[in-house]
Amino acid sequence: xxxxxxxxxxxxxxxxxxxxxxxxxxxxxxxxxxxxxxxxxxxxxxxxxxxxxxxxxxxxxxxxxxxxxxxxxxxxxxxxxxxxxxxxxxxxxxxxxxxxxxxxxxxxxxxxxxxxxxxxxxxxxxxxxxxxxxxxxxxxxxxxxxxxxxxxxxxxxxxxxxxxxxxxxxxxxxxxxxxxxxxxxxxxxxxxxxxxxxxxxxxxxxxxxxxxxxxxxxxxxxxxxxxxxxxxxxxxxxxxxxxxxxxxxxxxxxxxxxxxxxxxxxxxxxxxxxxxxxxxxxxxxxxxxxxxxxxxxxxxxxxxxxxxxxxxxxxxxxxxxxxxxxxxxxxxxxxxxx
Numbered sequence: 001x002x003x004x005x006x007x008x009x010x011x012x013x014x015x016x017x018x019x020x021x022x023x024x025x026x027x028x029x030x031x032x033x034x035x036x037x038x039x040x041x042x043x044x045x046x047x048x049x050x051x052x053x054x055x056x057x058x059x060x061x062x063x064x065x066x067x068x069x070x071x072x073x074x075x076x077x078x079x080x081x082x083x084x085x086x087x088x089x090x091x092x093x094x095x096x097x098x099x100x101x102x103x104x105x106x107x108x109x110x111x112x113x114x115x116x117x118x119x120x121x122x123x124x125x126x127x128x129x130x131x132x133x134x135x136x137x138x139x140x141x142x143x144x145x146x147x148x149x150x151x152x153x154x155x156x157x158x159x160x161x162x163x164x165x166x167x168x169x170x171x172x173x174x175x176x177x178x179x180x181x182x183x184x185x186x187x188x189x190x191x192x193x194x195x196x197x198x199x200x201x202x203x204x205x206x207x208x209x210x211x212x213x214x215x216x217x218x219x220x221x222x223x224x225x226x227x228x229x230x231x232x233x234x235x236x237x238x239x240x241x242x243x244x245x246x247x248x249x250x251x252x253x254x255x256x257x258x259x260x261x262x263x264x265x266x267x268x269x270x271x272x273x274x275x276x277x278x279x280x281x282x283x284x285x286x287x288x289x290x291x292x293x294x295x296x297x298x299x300x301x302x303x304x305x306x307x308x309x310x311x312x313x314x315x316x317x318x319x320x321x322x323x324x325x326x327x328x329x330x331x332x333x334x335x336x337x338x
Contacts, residue, residue: 067296097304111284156238162291168265172269172275179227185215
């Protein structure tokens with residue numbers, strides 16, 4: 001047999017560096033898994049703690065005092081995110097905190113800290129209902145404090161309070177409803193893009209409202225009329241809720257005159273009887289203590305503890321941001337940029 005004139009070299013043996021590196025990485029993965037498992041067990045084991053999932057920090061008063069008043073924050077846009085991450089929603093966070101506070105026998109009152117321009121109509125309404133039910137079940141007073149902005153849906157949610165205080169520089173009001181419908185039909189025509197829509201017809205076999213608000217064409221007059229009726233209905237509900245929250249202070253007719261979307265400073269809101277007091281946090285502490293009948297009750301803040309899921313979710317959103325397309329929503333929202 002003839003020998004191969006070009007014999008293949010023997011297969012290279014992996015160097016020691018790569019061998020040790022693979023062992024190191026493998027051990028690292030095993031240790032990480034064990035660490036996560038131990039932390040999960042520790043979190044599960046602490047569920048019996050009455051403050052499980054929260055860190056309670058003292059804001060005012062004496063640490064040794066048993067009776068307490070809880071700060072409940074309403075911050076940022078009032079909106080629920082997609083169902084894959086419900087823990088970040090305004091309603092979800094409020095519901096979780098109120099469930100925790102229902103367990104507390106020494107709870108004497110709620111300090112509702114509002115710093116929000118508003119948001120979704122339904123989410124705002126559900127948050128208001130959650131607060132009303134909690135107040136009725138626990139029989140505790142609620143004092144709302146307006147910070148930088150408590151407008152539209154932020155003001156709507158505050159109607160659960162027995163007393164409303166704003167800072168002199170707070171912005172509030174914006175009693176109204178808004179919705180945006182984008183129209184990109186001219187832009188699409190310029191770039192030669194068309195959208196063919198096949199939709200069901202009405203009972204007469206004529207064009208229906210199935211794609212009302214479509215950004216790919218002009219809105220028809222009858223569609224605008226229909227949407228205006230819907231917006232007006234939501235506006236009527238807003239006015240009614242304010243009338244219930246400000247009864248004996250404003251009549252329904254007076255509220256209607258103020259419900260044109262305008263915003264007010266804290267001082268002007270007081271003159272219009274939309275709030276009860278202008279002041280600062282010490283004034284709010286004094287008011288809620290007086291209403292709960294405990295001058296020594298401490299004021300605490302419940303801060304949700306970060307879970308491993310939250311950390312991983314934050315990292316994932318950082319590296320893989322979601323593409324969110326404009327969507328038409330009916331909002332209790334102050335939008336000065338719109």
